[in-house]
Amino acid sequence: MSSTNPFLDPGWQADLYGDASRLASRSNALMRAKTSGRHVPDTIVQLVQTHHERADRLGVALDIGCGRGTSSRVIAEQLRPRSLLGLDAAPALIDKARERACRMPGVLVSFLQGDFHQLPLPTGSCDLAVAAFCLYHSLHPERVVAEIDRVLVPGGLAVLVTKSLDSYREIDQLVAAAGLDLRAERHESLYVSAHSGNIASLAAASLDVVTTEHEEHSFTFDGHDHIAEYLATNPKYDLAPGLYGNPGALAAALHEVLPDQLLTTRSVITFVVARSRGGCP
Template structure:
């Protein structure tokens, strides 16, 4: 039986994103572990200011795969466009994003739910489109890039962000060694569809790549309890019944089979800045 990448499996989406607390727990655990690497939303803003000719007077900014609205809030606060549109497939995450942005004055903000293969915005309407950590949820990321190209204004710009294929491999090794998932090191990368090695080529099918930046992010988890907060809802792992979504139970297994210790892991983050221009000649 062929293994299906959970990020590309439609039947897993409610499990992955129907309960925002699971994503929040995993994200918070990862951010608490972070020891090196710039905040991604702030880096996106820096790239916009460096490469967009109208960074100080943007119209519509589209945040694709906005999730809980973390990047949408930073884009609104630091770039002060006339409007920010957050877009995501998860109704539960959009509800959280709306609440997070409810008290932000001076910028019109709206959130839309849908399929990023068919963006619900007019052709040429966006000054900036951001797609951070979402293209690898598509089996056809080139189609998403084509949609981004369609909605961009002629002088617009896109910033796309992804991770390396081997991100967090040290956690894969730990999960396998503890017996939580003996195949933990052999599963396909969650980022196989759009990763650091192919992102520029994917973007170049419909847009002109302006620049590419890579940055290593490092994370140190302070022990098994901290690791378990991240692992317990990571869809990559085939955890036994009763373990998924249960950090305490995952931590108990880690403590039983492995000495407690600090765990350091890494991920290469890749940023691609692109502008309309027709893609490859």
């Protein structure tokens, strides 16, 4: 890893998201380990149903930083807006989202490559905007929130989702104890730009915050082989040559120095629901 935060370094983006399989591998390893915490896309839907006055007749719903389209699909299936638009900066992820998108009568689902600092949508064109696990990829997340406010109709709803600064600290401890990266516990959090501690204030700069919910999610990896699948795609650490992207080599390195055992780690997931200040529709 470079000395800069890889989530905020443009030079890392091709490595992180140039191939959709990297994100899929990391997400799958993490989700297999999950032992507590609500399913995030379902929770987003529930928050919209609770707080949007027209949740049953949405026009345009925008999924910012849609990745491989996981949340987009759930939003389209459960909320059934007239139109669902997923937006991401990575062409490979947009291609995968298009492949995974299901055909649903009555819902126009489409995906677009774009920059969330300059959303390619008209002012006041969206009833709902979701930004889940993406704002920490911006050096200026407040600009993204201002853009969200711009594209929302008066009274439109935004749902912002992020993680705590100390997410997965137990993995940091394991990496340091194994000697894979002795500074693992001292690296800057990947989520420093937009995290559980500042996401509400970021939202409040442009939107009216309706509610903020914090929920601890727990994950238990069933041994070194499992944790290596996650570590191999995590750019946070300064790993020796040949280890990044190589779960087999990482697992072997862990087995060599530490007894194989379960590893439980945690992250606080924060949901902020906020409304455009233009007044109720």
